Amino acid sequence: MELAQIRMFKTVANLGSVVQASAALHCVPSNITARIKALESELKVSLFYREGRGLKITSSGEVFLAYAEKILALTEEAKRAVDPSSEPSGTLRIGAIESSATSRLPPLLTKFHAQLPNVELQFKTGTWPQLLEDIHQHRLDGAVIAVDINRPFLNSATFLLEDLVLISSMSSQPINTVNDLDGKTIFMWPEPCPYRVTLETWLSKNNVISPITSIASYGTIIGCVSAGSGVSLVPKGVFEQYQHGMGLVGYEFAELEPIENRIIWRNDTGQFPALEAFIHMIKQDKPS
DSSP, X not given: OOHHHHHHHHHHHHHSOHHHHHHHHTSOHHHHHHHHHHHHHHHTSOOEEEETTEEEEOHHHHHHHHHHHHHHHHHHHHHHHHOSXXXXXXXXXXXXXXXXXXXXXXXXXXXXXXXXXXXXXXXXXXXXXXXXXXXXXXXXXXXXXXSOXXXXXXXXXXXXXXXXXXXXXXXXXXXXXXXXXTTOOEEEOOTTOHHHHHHHHHHHHTTOOOOEEEOSOHHHHHXXXXXXXXXXXXXXXXXXXXXTTTTEEEEOOTTSOOEEEEEEEETTOOSOHHHHHHHHHHHHSOOO
């Protein structure tokens, strides 16, 4: 088993095509096919099966993929550990929940790229359980989430305290107290969104009953609220991003305490200058 085989296998698994993998790896398709067949022979299992014009990974392939990602991540870590210059370079894979990804992180990502152009920054969004699993499986190097998670393999640091804003359409009746929400339709991200948990706790403490519609997109939530179909509780950064031109009004309540957003990363990554530089920037340049 060779690293080149493992890298080819992972690329085909991600792209679902030998032809696309050959373009990404700059080698001929026949070479990739032969190397994967040799890997399957060594492992004594099928890693892929053909579906239409593409390839689908088998259940055995899914198991091997998790190990392949760890092996390749450790290989990159080893290269960084013996690099005498240790200058930030290579690939840095960062994830974030959508609220931070769309409102708070873009200026920092732009600054990071300007200061460290040799770092290839790969970025993805997801729910906090998805991002946590991606870090656990070495698919991400770090992620910004809005929950405080204690895991043996994790380090974390505060990114910012995010205020919460209840939003409604300017054409709707004002919301002065939590009781004004009674019976109103509320649009929120699906569970286990921490902002939704805060809202549900607030409503429950005040015996307010309102139907909550799950929508996994702030753009769609904002559109529904702007149309007067209901209200939502969103991070202040999201409200500030969308408030102009959308006919929105925001309400802040003392009972709704800010939610801490945190950057999390594995504590066993060894020397990783690019990640260390990103975490340093997160700590030093928190959004106001």
